[in-house]
Amino acid sequence: MLRANAVSMNPNHQALREKMVRTQLRARGILDPRVLQAMEEVPRHAFVPDPQVPHAYEDRPLVIDCQQTISQPYMVAVMTELLQLQPADRVLEIGTGSGYQAAVLASLVEQVYTLERFPELSGPALNRLSSLGYVNIEFAQGDGWHGWLEQAPFDAILVACSTPRIPAPLVEQLRPGRRMVIPIGPEGGEQQLVCLTREPDGSTREEILMSVRFVPLLRGIP
16 A cells, blocks of 8 residues: 655645546546545656656646556546455556556555566566555566466456457456456557456456557567
């Protein structure tokens, strides 16, 4: 969980987070009080490159290293709320990026397992989250298509990059009765945010929620 520290206590940034939650999240229908509290507490400006700090709480994604992005605050909140997280959950995140989504998840659940393809992102994210006091996140570098079999099953899976189809290994690693949220569609083309529920009998049910635009899930290890 997040421990209080100087970067998250800046009153100017706190005011910006409160405004972000009020105007970007509540106003668009985000209702889960735990998600709203996490979004109000996690210091998004600590997860963006220095030139982007003045834009950290704006209603848009921001570019980070390796031609990746930190998602728009609303999209982070939507995907998190859709997972219907419980405090004792174990969650898999595909695409650590800057670590911001992992921080939001870690504020809500017992354990987060986050997988990143690029070591240039995974290492700094680990250092950043550790310095902020998060102790319930495990990191690995790997191909997100295959998930993290050694730690499965997971109570929820959040995929922060798009793929043309839902990876079968991720479905197999999702606990029956629980949810995965994933953007589906081609790179640069029309993508849809999909919420997949794995039924107790092993079948799946998919709900298409909205059009989105995410960076692609890249296969293999660089």
